[in-house]
Each structure stands twice: as structure tokens, then as C-alpha cells.
Amino acid sequence: MRRLLIIAIAALTVLPLASLAQSPEQCAPTERLGKYRFLRQVTLDLYGRPPTIEEYEQLHSGADVDEAKVDEMLASPEFFDRLAAYHRGFLWTALPSNNDLFRTFIEPDNVDGVEVWSDFDKQIDFRGAYEPCLNMQHTNFDGSGRPLPMQTGYMGGECAQTATGCDMDGWVQMSPYWNPGITIRVCAFDAQEFTTGVNMNDGALTDCSRRNDDPGCGCGPGLRYCAAEGPNGNVDEIRTALTEEPARIFEGIIKAGRPYTDAFSTSETYFNGALRHYYRYLQQNQDGELNDIADAPYTTDWELIQRPDYHSGILTTMGYLLRHTSQRARVNRLYTAFLCDPFVAPAGGLPSATDPCSQDPDLSERCGCTSCHTTIEPATTYFGRWEEGEFNYRAELDIYRENCATCEAGNCPDSCRRDYVTMDLETTPGSLGDEVGKLLTVAWRTPEEAAAIDEGPSGLFDEPGMQDRLASCAVQNFSEFLFSRELTTNEKGGWLPDQVNTFQSNGYDFIQMAKAIVMDPRYRRID
Amino acid sequence: MTPKWTIVGVLIGGLLVGCTGDLNGSEPRNPNDPNATPETKRIVRLSADQFFRSLEVTTGQTWSREDQYAPTLGKPDFDQATQESQDISVSFVKLAGDAAREVCGEAVDADLEMVSTDDRIILKHVDGLDPEDDSVLTNLRYLVLRFHGIHMTDDLDSRLDPWAAIMRTDLPADQGERESQARDRWKAVCVGLITHPDFLTY
Incomplete structure (x- = not known):
């Protein structure tokens, strides 16, 4: 290895020479690329990889990277994969912790060297302490198939902290819904397939599909109500x-040749089998969006899904x-990423917080804030029926609530303080005017602006000039992506x-736009 | 200076020479002058994902530390980091070298296990391991196209000289010893091709 290191150093010592000898065009300003290096550039940009040797060799016959070749590349699945990654760079989609996404988990435990799955949060409901089941096959069931303990008064592990010990189950073997090809051991209480339980406290029936502490409810048929953590689970996949x-x-x-603007207005989306299962059975918000979507095999590929009409393309995805x-x-992400209009503080800075003009509760009027919030506040109205911090459309949300208007500062219900103008927001006596009790997203808005709440985010693009701005930004973004630099003032x-x-x-055909930029002479020159 | 830092230093030097050299005899452009921005494609280094895919396409091997070092190489997670970094940093140069040594070692070793040269990736046009064999130059031409997208039609093209030097400089007189060194020399060529600006930028 030392010998290799010496040879490598020798090799690297000659690199600058090799660089000079091989690629003068990389150092010379505005050189037009030859066809091989151009193929490499286009392939790296459109596919995210360099050409294969076979793709290079196709150029030996004299053919250049022509329009037909670019058309072929822009129709390739590799380009669409690249396009997905490109758009993710604008969307910034990243998700909160698993506890905020999933209703119920099972996870693998090591029990006497054997992997056994159970729901940690319900261990205390099932057994009386945070202990998984015993390493033995469960064989004790009642007449209806409900598991009965294999051992009572168990004092091992955490059960030693209890007065009377734990009621312990064993495991059953089953094939999970997310991978029917494998068999896993699941604690028998967790593996219960019933859809309804009986609450041990009040005898009421329990809907096992919802988060519950009923020991008569497990993960349901085929474990469908539980997500699974760990390398053999499905949490990462979802x-x-x-x-x-x-x-x-x-x-x-884009693939269908539909207008690019549809991505911000369509009620359609795309789900695979994992997402269908998630929305139907696993999402944390049990009364949330799309939980009545039809079942489909878990391995179903991505397919078009019709959502309710109030959806607005990518802007109302989870x-x-x-x-x-x-x-x-x-609003900020939409304007920054897709309208190329980021919100920045005024050049002169913000006035003092003690300045009287800094007391206006309406941010679109408050000095210092007004330059951005004149735009932001009316735009938030379009999102007004989508709950903050959630994936939840609230069709019945009141525009005005009397109890929120009359509650005293410091004593308003959470629902008021979260969504409505209450006296808590009063900065100076009388500063709230007639706005107290109104939904925050419509307060201080004109009646015409407030009506936007029922249009949804797609309504933003019905405003004059918004489609032009979206189009201009889409072209600018993709040009700058391909040119690897900002457009010059002259180009703009x-x-x-x-x-x-x-x-x-x-x-608004994105493919045609992309092709025009790739074929533009400036893309073939390098600085 | 330790060998490791020698490599880093030489690489940075190579990148700088590769990016600022005045090859046409004209004055170099001031890169800080916004009015001098040419309306062309700007050369940038590969993104983390482009780098990983480039290793796979050119060597047939996957770097075992992709996931571990993707954030260091600039890949955003859109939570803590939202912007892709394509800066040529010391970390990038160091990790590119690490990756190159791993995948090149595996690629050359895998090739030598194969009986048919048709199935090989690095040693596609060499039957034996004699560095003096004419097929060495043909194979180098093939590799420069495969790794850098630079096509040469003649084995005597002077642009092959630096690579041929790695294969043929200070060869031992003994035939057996020469051939035993050839494996490491091909790995060194591969490492040099990957850590070259023509590979790491576009």
C-alpha cells in the first residue's frame, strides 16, 4: 500500500501538467465545448451522471449532440428522476419526527437473542410494565381468538417494579403487510387482528384503528394499523x-405536457401503495386528510390520485x-422559490421596537414590517383553511367567533389563541379595533381579500401578473441550474x-423550455 | 509535511492551475468583477450525488461511505441544511481522494479476476500486465474518454504522456517485478483520473 501511495503522489504531481495538456478549454474564457465534453455536461445536468463509455462511443461516427439526442434525453426516466431532485431543492421537503407523523409503531426488541416486535407505548397497557413479550410461541387464546396471558405474576425486567407482576404473552409468527415475503415474530397482544376492542374501564367499544390504550386492540388485520421501525420496517419507506x-x-x-402552472393548482396528486396505506391507516391526525382513500396493494406503483377539489397542487401536500x-x-417559500421574489428587510433597517409605529398589530401596516407583510399577510389568507403545523383542511372553520372576541386577555381558550384575534394581541388600548374575534388570516383584510380563504392557495395565481411571475421564475431557475450561475442583468x-x-x-411546456436552454449557444460555452 | 497533506496540497494546486491558467495568451478574467461575468456555462465541481454516480459509472464500484460523507460533500437534508454546496474545499478534495482510492482498488482487483477483457471496466484493452506493452496506451486513451470525456484518436497523442509516465517511469528491470507493480500503477492512474479537475468539475 505504501508503494501505491508513492505512485499516487507521483501521479498527482503530474496532474497540473495533465490538466494543461488535456483540457485547455477549461481555462480559456468562453470556449465552445467539443461534442464529447458537451455530452458529459448535458448528461451530468439532465441525468445527474456522466455518460457511459457506450454513450461516448456513439459519437465516434461523427454525430454531434443534436436536437434529436436532447429530445431523447428529455423524455428519459433518468431526466424525470433528476427533475424530481431539482424540484426538491426548491420545496425543501423534510418531515417532522416519527411521533408527529405516525399513529402507532411497532419496533423490534431483542428477547433472549430473538427479534420480537411490539408497540413500546402499549407495553404497559398490555402487560403492566414496559416489557416486551416472552420468547415463546403464544398458544393461549379464548374462544373468540383473543390472546390470554401465557404467564401471570411475571416479575422479570421492569415487571419487578410492579406490585403483582406482569401478564405476559408470547409471540406469534406472521407476514407483515409491508413485506408479505418475510415472516416476523410479533407479541401476541400486539398482533391481535380485531378492529374493535372493549375498553376495560368503561366497557365502551374501542375503534382499534385509532390511537388507544385498550389492551383488547392490537395492530389489526395484518398489522395494518401499525407502522414499523427498524431496518426491516416501513417507516423510512413511507x-x-x-x-x-x-x-x-x-x-x-411535466411528463404529460400539461402547463407547468398546473403543479400549483391541480387537485390531483400521486401516491404509491405505501402512501395509500399511510393516509388510510397510519397518519397521526386520525381524522385527517385522505383517510378515506381506497385500499390498494402495498406494492402498488405511483399512480394518479384525485384529491378533493379544494387542493392546490404541491402547495397542499403533506x-x-x-x-x-x-x-x-x-407564503415565504412559495414567493422565494417559485416566484423568485424573496422577502428582505428594507435597506434602511427596521425602526426601534419602541417606536409608536411599531405597535400596530397589523403587520402589513407596522413600520419596518410593512415592506414584506403588505404582500405576505393577504397571501396567507389563501392558506387560511389549512391548519398551521398540520395537514388538515378545515372547511367549517368560522371566520368570526364570539367567544374569542369576548374572552379576557390571558384567559382565552387555546383554539382562540391559536387561530383568532384575541385581546392577547392588543398592543395599545383600542389597537385591535373591530378585528377582535376574527380569524387571524382574514383579520385586517378587506372583504375582497378575506374572500380568498375559500379559493385556497391556487387562487393566488388568479391574481393579475402572478402566472407571468411564475413563468419567469421557472425559466430563471432552470437557466441558472443549467448555467451554474445567476443570470446577468443583461440576460434578465x-x-x-x-x-x-x-x-x-x-x-408553459417545461420540456420545450428545458430544450431551448440546452440548445442555446451560451450553454455550450464555458468560462 | 506528511504524505496525506502532500496529496491535499498537490490536489489544490492542481485545481487552481486548472482553473486560472492563461492558456491562450490573453489576460485572465477577474473572477470578482460582476461586469465580467461571461454569459456561458460556469464550471463547477460535481455535486455530492453527481460525484457518487460518476464513481459508479466510471469504475463500476460504489463508495462505501457515501451516506456518511454526503453532508460533508455538500448534500442538503432540507432540514438543517437547505442549500447544495459545490465549493471546492479541503474536505472535498480529501474525501474525493479517499473515495478514489477505495473504488479504484476494488475496480482493478475485480478486473484482474475476470478472464475475458470484454467484461472488464478499467483494464479493458490490456491482456497482460507488461507496462511496456503497446496496449497500455490504447487502454489509457480508453480511460481518458471514460473518465473525462476527452477523445484521442492516436496512441501517440501527447496528452497521454502524463498518464503513460505513471505506468512506465522507473520500471524495474525484472519482468516479473514490473508486472507485479503494474496492478498498483493502474490503480494510481485510476486515482489520478478521478482526482483530476476534468473529472471533479464540469
Whole structure:
């Protein structure tokens, strides 16, 4: 190995020479690339990888990287994968912790050297202490098939802290819904397949599909009510699918040749089998969106799904709404990433917080804030029915609540303080005017602005000029992605508007736009 | 200076020379002058994912530490880090070298296990391991196309000289000893190709 190191150093010593000898075009300003290096550049940009040797060798016959080759690449699944990653860079989709995403988990425990799955949170409900089941096959069931303890008064492990010991089950073997090809051991109490239990405290029937502490409820048929952590589980698979969903909307819209703007307005989305299962059985918000979606095999590939009409493309996916939890954050990301219009503080800085003009509770009027919030506050109204920090559409949300208007500062219910203008927000006497009791997203808005709450986020693009701004930003973003630099002032004044006009006259066809930039002479030159 | 830092230093030097050299006899452009921004594609280093995919495509091997070092190489998680970094840092140069040594070692070893050269990736055009064999130059031409996208039609092309030097400089007189060194020399060529600016940038 030392010999190799010496040879490597020798090799690296000649690299600058090799660099000079092999690729003068990399150092010379604005050189037009030859066809081999151009193929490498296009392939790295559109596929995210260099060409294979076979792809290079196809150029030996004299063919250049021509329009037909670019068309072929822009229709390739590799390009659409790359496009998904490209859009994720704008969406920033990242998800909160598992506890905020999933209703119930099972996870593997090592019991006497054997992997056995159980729900940690319900161990105390099932057995009386935080202990998994025993390492033995469970054989004790009542007439209806409910598991009875294999051993009572068990005093091992955490059960030693109890007065009378634990009621212990063993394990059963079963094939989980997320991978029917494998067999796992699941503690018998957790593996109960009943959809209804009987609450031991009050005798009421328990819906086992919901989070509960009823020992008569397990993970349901085929474990369907439980997500599974660990290397053989499905939590990571579902998290990945959730982050992919908005990018899949872009992919579907672009692949179908539909207007790029549809990605912000369509009620359609894309789910695979894992996502269907998640929304139907596993999502933390048990009364949440899409929990009545039809069942499908878990291994179902990505397919088009029709959501309720109030959805707005990528802007109302779980990935977007949970990553950008407040209404203002949702607006901020939209304007920054897709309208190329980031919110920045005024050049002169903000006035003092003690300045009288800093006391206005309406941020669109408060000095220092107004330059950004004149835009942000009306825009948040479009998101107003989507709960902050949740993936939940609230069709019945009242625009005004009397109890929120009349409650005293410091004594208002949480629901008021979260969503409504209450006296808690009063900065100076009388500063709230007639706004107290109104939903925050419509307070201080004109009646016309407040009506946007029922349009949903897609309504933003019905505003004058918004589609033009979206188009211009889409072209600018993709140009800067391909050119690996910001557009110059000169380009923004002439070249960009021309490209945007073509994009719009082509019906916002993203593929045609991408092709025009790849074929543009400036993309083939390097500095 | 330790060998490790020698490598890092030489690499940084190589990158700098590769990016600022004045090869046409004209004055170099001031990269800090915004008015001098050419309206062209700007050369950047590969992103973390592009680098990983490039290793796979060119060597047929996957770096075992991709997941571990992806954030260090600039890949965002969109939670703590939201912007992809494509800066050429000391960390990037160091890790690129680590990755190159691993995948090149495995690629050359795997090739030498194969009977048919058709199935090989690095040693595609060499039957034996004699560094003086004419097939060495043909194979180097093939590798420079495979790794850098630079096509040469002639084995005597001077751009092959630095690579040929790695194979043929200070060869032992003994034929057996020469051939036993050849394995390491091919690995060194592979490492040099990967850590070259023509591979790491586009």
C-alpha cells in the first residue's frame, strides 16, 4: 500500500501538467465545448451522471449532440428522476419526527437473542410494565381468538417494579403487510387482528384503528394499523414517499405536457401503495386528510390520485405543509422559490421596537414590517383553511367567533389563541379595533381579500401578473441550474423575457423550455 | 509535511492551475468583477450525488461511505441544511481522494479476476500486465474518454504522456517485478483520473 501511495503522489504531481495538456478549454474564457465534453455536461445536468463509455462511443461516427439526442434525453426516466431532485431543492421537503407523523409503531426488541416486535407505548397497557413479550410461541387464546396471558405474576425486567407482576404473552409468527415475503415474530397482544376492542374501564367499544390504550386492540388485520421501525420496517419507506409526493406532481404535470402552472393548482396528486396505506391507516391526525382513500396493494406503483377539489397542487401536500408549518412560512417559500421574489428587510433597517409605529398589530401596516407583510399577510389568507403545523383542511372553520372576541386577555381558550384575534394581541388600548374575534388570516383584510380563504392557495395565481411571475421564475431557475450561475442583468433584460415569452406561448411546456436552454449557444460555452 | 497533506496540497494546486491558467495568451478574467461575468456555462465541481454516480459509472464500484460523507460533500437534508454546496474545499478534495482510492482498488482487483477483457471496466484493452506493452496506451486513451470525456484518436497523442509516465517511469528491470507493480500503477492512474479537475468539475 505504501508503494501505491508513492505512485499516487507521483501521479498527482503530474496532474497540473495533465490538466494543461488535456483540457485547455477549461481555462480559456468562453470556449465552445467539443461534442464529447458537451455530452458529459448535458448528461451530468439532465441525468445527474456522466455518460457511459457506450454513450461516448456513439459519437465516434461523427454525430454531434443534436436536437434529436436532447429530445431523447428529455423524455428519459433518468431526466424525470433528476427533475424530481431539482424540484426538491426548491420545496425543501423534510418531515417532522416519527411521533408527529405516525399513529402507532411497532419496533423490534431483542428477547433472549430473538427479534420480537411490539408497540413500546402499549407495553404497559398490555402487560403492566414496559416489557416486551416472552420468547415463546403464544398458544393461549379464548374462544373468540383473543390472546390470554401465557404467564401471570411475571416479575422479570421492569415487571419487578410492579406490585403483582406482569401478564405476559408470547409471540406469534406472521407476514407483515409491508413485506408479505418475510415472516416476523410479533407479541401476541400486539398482533391481535380485531378492529374493535372493549375498553376495560368503561366497557365502551374501542375503534382499534385509532390511537388507544385498550389492551383488547392490537395492530389489526395484518398489522395494518401499525407502522414499523427498524431496518426491516416501513417507516423510512413511507417518509421517503411523503417527501417525494410533491416532486411527483411536478413530474406528472411535466411528463404529460400539461402547463407547468398546473403543479400549483391541480387537485390531483400521486401516491404509491405505501402512501395509500399511510393516509388510510397510519397518519397521526386520525381524522385527517385522505383517510378515506381506497385500499390498494402495498406494492402498488405511483399512480394518479384525485384529491378533493379544494387542493392546490404541491402547495397542499403533506410534505409542503408540514415542512413549512406557519401560513407565513408557506407564503415565504412559495414567493422565494417559485416566484423568485424573496422577502428582505428594507435597506434602511427596521425602526426601534419602541417606536409608536411599531405597535400596530397589523403587520402589513407596522413600520419596518410593512415592506414584506403588505404582500405576505393577504397571501396567507389563501392558506387560511389549512391548519398551521398540520395537514388538515378545515372547511367549517368560522371566520368570526364570539367567544374569542369576548374572552379576557390571558384567559382565552387555546383554539382562540391559536387561530383568532384575541385581546392577547392588543398592543395599545383600542389597537385591535373591530378585528377582535376574527380569524387571524382574514383579520385586517378587506372583504375582497378575506374572500380568498375559500379559493385556497391556487387562487393566488388568479391574481393579475402572478402566472407571468411564475413563468419567469421557472425559466430563471432552470437557466441558472443549467448555467451554474445567476443570470446577468443583461440576460434578465433581454434573453430571459424572450425565453419566458416562448415558454408561455408554448403553453408553459417545461420540456420545450428545458430544450431551448440546452440548445442555446451560451450553454455550450464555458468560462 | 506528511504524505496525506502532500496529496491535499498537490490536489489544490492542481485545481487552481486548472482553473486560472492563461492558456491562450490573453489576460485572465477577474473572477470578482460582476461586469465580467461571461454569459456561458460556469464550471463547477460535481455535486455530492453527481460525484457518487460518476464513481459508479466510471469504475463500476460504489463508495462505501457515501451516506456518511454526503453532508460533508455538500448534500442538503432540507432540514438543517437547505442549500447544495459545490465549493471546492479541503474536505472535498480529501474525501474525493479517499473515495478514489477505495473504488479504484476494488475496480482493478475485480478486473484482474475476470478472464475475458470484454467484461472488464478499467483494464479493458490490456491482456497482460507488461507496462511496456503497446496496449497500455490504447487502454489509457480508453480511460481518458471514460473518465473525462476527452477523445484521442492516436496512441501517440501527447496528452497521454502524463498518464503513460505513471505506468512506465522507473520500471524495474525484472519482468516479473514490473508486472507485479503494474496492478498498483493502474490503480494510481485510476486515482489520478478521478482526482483530476476534468473529472471533479464540469
